[in-house]
Amino acid sequence: MADWYGLAAVDVVNLFRSNYTRGLTDEEVIQNRNLYGSNKVVSTKNKKLILNMVKEIINPWFVFLIFCSVIFLYLGKFNYFFITLTLNIIALVISILPHYRNYKIIKNIEKINLSKVNVLRSGKLININSEDLVVGDIVIFSKGSTIPGDIRIIECSDLKVNEVSVTGDESIIEKFSSKIYTEVLEMSEMGNMLFKSSIVQSGEGQGIVVAVGDRTEFGKIMTSTLNYDKNRNFLINKVKSGMNYISIFSFVIWVILMFFMNSNGKTLNESLYKTSFLLFSGAPINILxxxxxxxxxxxxxxxSKHIELKFLSIIENLSRVNVIVTDKEEALTKSKMFVRKFYDNEAIINFDSKFIINANIKRILEIGFLCNDCTSNKNLNKTLNAAEKAIVEFVETGDVDLEIAKRVFEIPYNGNKRIKTTINKMKKRYRANVKGSVDVILKNCTHYMVDGVERELTKEAINNIKMADMKMSNECLYVMAFAYRNFTYRPSDDENIESNLVFVGLIGFESILKENTLKAVEKCYVNSIRPVVFTEDGKLGAIASGKRMNIVRDSSEVLSGVEMDNMSTEEIINNVEKVKVYSRASEENKKSVIKNLKDLGYNVLNSGSKLTELPALNEGDLFISYGENSNKIVKKLSDIDFEKNDMGIITNxxxxxxxxxxxxxxxxxxxxxxxxxxxxxxxxxxxxxxxxxxxxxxxxxxxxxxxxxxxxxxxxxxxxxxxxxxxxxxxxxxxxxxxxxxxxxxxxxxxxxxxxxxxxxxxxxxxxxxxxxxxxxxxxxxxxxxxxxxxxxxxxxxxxxxxxxxxxxxxxxxxxxxxxxxxxxxxxxxxxxxxxxxxxxxxxxx
The missing domain is CATH 1.10.620 (Ribonucleotide Reductase, subunit A)
Structure with missing residues (x-):
């Protein structure tokens, strides 16, 4: 998307020739609609669905059975007429149902355009339909408003927004209007932008529309999803083809017999009655x-097993699957983690009977406890959520005495940056509590803590930290780093808070394999099904856990997201058949993997729960949604909905x-x-x-x-x-x-x-x-x-x-x-x- 966040609001308003106080004139509205498009997420698939429903009505089996019903009506066999017609209608409804269900899903999603929005037009504040919005409109929003397009905030007051439908993050994001000077940002970091389909949780403000319809971030996701066509009805199409052939054959025989009987002196009514059952039996609707x-x-x-199948054809598509793409977390491991080891910048310390909490460990736990949302279910990242729960349980069961402080605001966890930050009011100061990926946090640190004392970060200290990370990762532990930064003032939202950090230490979390994991992996290979696993572990941890699950034999079968980002398309394609575990790969990486596997002739099943995963999910032949927090749109568009993701259940x-x-x-x-x-x-x-x-x-x-x-x-x-x-x-x-x-x-x-x-x-x-x-x-x-x-x-x-x-x-x-x-x-x-x-x-x- 264009970097509107990097421009001052006044410059964006001037760029679209709009005006703070009057908005657009009627003539400018027409010009901008012609220039930038309408505010509709258009689906070409709906036209195809309607056409497919019409095609069902002109199938030979349906037409000939209707003809048979008419014959019975003509002969005065009214009970025969009603029986034949009823069975035909039942078969038609069964045949049309899958098309109709898809049609309804798309229409429900398109309802997002039916909301109302307050805009300035020709100096007047008016309430219009969302679909009438155009680029350049000045929009007024407040608590409860559904954002109708992508908007650059002009001014706001105490504005907080839920934008899970676009970013996948359920955290409530605090917004502001000032320009952001960073050149490249993730969507979740664009604090001065509002995205179509987001919901205002509190506060109010004013902004200018910079994108509408298919050009919004929400529109891009939904358009690619709704217009993505998959040939999923091989079984039903084969059955209907056979029904049509038999129907045509029976009609030809009917014509021959009618001619034969009439030439042998039979009356028309007698001939029609005797041969009408040919047409009836020639339409094998009993199959449908x-x-x-x-x-x-x-x-x-x-x-009854908390699994929802949408269509009969899904059973057919499941039977074709020879690649399962899934996340390690939850599908192969339990959704629970345990704190097993600490690194306090001096040594790796096991959590055992001799464990003692020193100053560094206390600070690690304090950061982990304060920068924590496990009780609010805001984290859609399964690994982060499990790790946060493990920290809370460790603190509560160990009766650790921590300094508890009020949260001022937060910088949510970002899937690509892989760190999370909260700002807390600590008595006479403010502190940024930061946790996440070791390599990312280390890059942002200038100092490190040893026994409660801050020291300048040296190459030796960095090497020691990396060695500790490596050692714990090789033991199949998920490693998380912790750091902080003190402020004598309340930092603002648009400051580069996650810099000049003090590195405190590491925690190694143990995730437990599910009881059926090894058996499920074995079943996959016995039945020629290839498991492809994505994990939040670093590469070393991914190699260790891949070997532990019997999925990989050596490091050549594991690839990290960083490596993929630096590989050419040809290199990725050459590796895709060999690699079985992907470490810290982005959704774009996953989409590329699935697409390449399909291009090589594999039939892919994958799973997800977030709207931002839809482009990758739809690359597969079918996909599973799962979990209580699964996005509603993802659930509707999925082929199968699981209560919980489980490799064993999927394989079976x-x-x-x-x-x-x-x-x-x-x-x-x-x-x-x-x-x-x-x-x-x-x-x-x-x-x-x-x-x-x-x-x-x-x-x-x-x-x-x-x-x-x-x-x-x-x-x-x-x-x-x-x-x-x-x-x-x-x-x-x-x-x-x-x-x-x-x-x-x-x-x-x-x-x-x-x-x-x-x-x-x-x-x-x-x-x-x-x-x-x-x-x-x-x-x-x-x-x-x-x-x-x-x-x-x-x-x-x-x-x-x-x-x-x-x-x-x-x-x-x-x-x-x-x-x-x-x-x-x-x-x-x-x-x-x-x-x-x-x-x-x-x-x-x-």
């Missing part, structure tokens, strides 16, 4: 309904999703085969002038109840599925071909046609039950697994259908006669032949 039902069950199960989800997706493929294959079978069956019987007088209840029983029950049984085999080491979704899973569906659908139809000649009862009754029992036998023998759930469900369905077929229940339910024992034996021969065909197929295909 069953897939959605299964997803709801899976979603409910995960919700990927492995189970591979099993689920293979089982879903088997289920889809089964349903396609039997929908196609029904079309072929009707075709064969009608061409041979054999009358099949099915009613809607019989069709629903065959294609919905029986097929779905058997499909569920097949799906329950997922626990027995073994996924190969080198898992590839497209090559290994989606091997469904139209030829395979056709062959497996035609053979049972031919068997039934041939056996119907021996039937002693109404032919359509015989065909009805023959289809039912063929579907059961096919499901049993073609997909047989030593899985008790699968076997029990198939067996129960078989017994249930036999009871109906051999009793008067069939008459009650469908208005058909019960099967005789003779016909039952004929059907027995049919299913034996069907089983033999299955076994022959397995012999020649395996």
């Amino acid at each position: 309904i069953l897939l959605y039902s299964i997803f709801r069950v899976i979603k409910t199960y995960f919700k 989800m990927i492995i189970n999703s591979r099993k689920l997706i293979i089982s879903l493929k088997n289920l889809v294959n089964y349903i396609f085969i039997w929908n196609f079978n029904f079309i072929v069956l009707l075709l064969l019987f009608y061409i041979n002038d054999l009358d099949l007088k099915f009613n809607i209840s019989e069709i629903l029983w065959v294609l919905f109840f029986n097929v779905i029950i058997n499909g569920i049984a097949i799906f329950l085999n997922y626990k027995k599925v073994i996924t190969q080491y080198d898992f590839n979704l497209e090559e290994e899973v989606w091997d469904i071909s139209l030829f395979s569906v056709a062959i497996n659908g035609v053979i049972p139809a031919v068997i039934i046609l041939a056996s119907s000649a021996f039937s002693s009862i109404n032919i359509h009754v015989f065909v009805f039950w023959a289809i039912i029992f063929e579907q059961i036998i096919y499901g049993l023998f073609d997909k047989f697994e030593k899985n008790i759930s699968f076997f029990i469900l198939i067996f129960l369905n078989l017994v249930f259908q036999l009871v109906i077929a051999l009793s008067n229940l069939g008459t009650y339910m469908f208005g058909i006669d019960k099967l005789s024992m003779y016909d039952m034996r004929i059907i027995g021969i049919v299913v034996v032949v069907q089983a033999a065909v299955i076994f022959m197929k397995k012999i020649f295909t395996e």
Whole structure:
């Protein structure tokens, strides 16, 4: 962004030809809107989502099923019409839901433009819609105001702002109007700037708008996120493609049969009635309904585990994942740290039974206690928060006598600078208490403390500090440095407070691995999943912890953010497949890593909780949001929401999703085969002038109840599925071909046609039950697994259908006669032949 913070407010006002007292004229508003754009975060994705919803309506399966409904309406079969139309609408809603959900998310985010704002226009203070704001407008804001654009503060009084939506920092930031002389600043350090979507917590002020809409910092984040398109619906698209092919085939057969029947003297109404079921069975909407039902069950199960899945296609995307990008903290280690060692500028001191608090250690603890926000949940940085809690617990349990002082203001923790500072009123003076990264704090120190006495910082002292840092880091400790600076006056916000510091010492914190970490890492490698870990540890600590977690073997597999910043793009690409742990890398570094991994053909899952992480998160194939403090927008845009980030849970989800997706493929294959079978069956019987007088209840029983029950049984085999080491979704899973569906659908139809000649009862009754029992036998023998759930469900369905077929229940339910024992034996021969065909197929295909 432009360095507006480095200009005096009056210069910014003059630059945009505005005016303190009158603001812009109506003519200047129009000019500036044309010149600098409107105040809308525009998403091109919404147009695509609406277009996708329209496309769902013109799918052949939907169109032909509507046509089928119209036929039933024309024939006066109103109950058939309502059943067909209802099922079609249900399937359409299921199909449109993912697009609609994305549409709603984007519309909700765009609501930020609906707020009101007070501006000066032509010398009058007026209240306008946020989206009508233009660059150069003079804005008046007060407590509770949502900042409508990026604003350079002109004047303010006691102004404090929450700008977590832009900077990711939940701290309440104190703002001012004076010019900042530092050349390069992070956004969180721009104390004289306000950013779009920030909220005024207290105070009031006046400022000039310097950026609106997509050009604001918030707009840049959201535009790249909302317009980022991912092909996430391979499974559903494949299913719909198959549905369309079968629908088109059934329509062609319908046209042929209509011509055939009319040429053989059948009336139009008779022909329409007989062939209408071709169109109905040719739109296998039972697949969509069953897939959605299964997803709801899976979603409910995960919700009980405090995990929210957004779409069925996410299971598919999880199955593709072969790289997990995550932070070490929380995902692999517990969110709790413990104080283990101190360095007091003389020696490393273990916290044990012989531990004594000297002057330096007391000052370290004092700085750590005063410069601390662990109880307020303001720190979104997990490592910093855990370290602060460890200091507070150490002080409270050790009953350490510290000088407690009121906080005057703070300079929040900055992710790139990695230090945090508070200004506290200490009796007759003020003191800056500073903690953070060892190398950053050392650069800002001129003195160091030894046994309570300040001395000039020497090269020897610096080397000793670095050696202590190195030694503790090699022991897998997270090392934090502590320093201070005394003031005889109250320092101002825009002073360079974090300079001329006195170095006090170090604390080494121990983070504990989760119980399942080593097992999770092992599972990753066994299942060809590559863990890529980002950590707040320095490089030495990252190497040590990487070895401890069995992720890295040597230092060549660890890269620091500083090293990345000094590498060329080509060097980063050459290293990305080798590096497994990144130390103190920025969000931009992480985004680059994920993008390069994707360019190399990897499917990446990553996790985050802050809005500022969205550009990096969206580079992956899918992402997880997690934690109570996760940003609301991040939660809405995420694919999965976790209560807590956990590598073990993520790894298990990927492995189970591979099993689920293979089982879903088997289920889809089964349903396609039997929908196609029904079309072929009707075709064969009608061409041979054999009358099949099915009613809607019989069709629903065959294609919905029986097929779905058997499909569920097949799906329950997922626990027995073994996924190969080198898992590839497209090559290994989606091997469904139209030829395979056709062959497996035609053979049972031919068997039934041939056996119907021996039937002693109404032919359509015989065909009805023959289809039912063929579907059961096919499901049993073609997909047989030593899985008790699968076997029990198939067996129960078989017994249930036999009871109906051999009793008067069939008459009650469908208005058909019960099967005789003779016909039952004929059907027995049919299913034996069907089983033999299955076994022959397995012999020649395996």
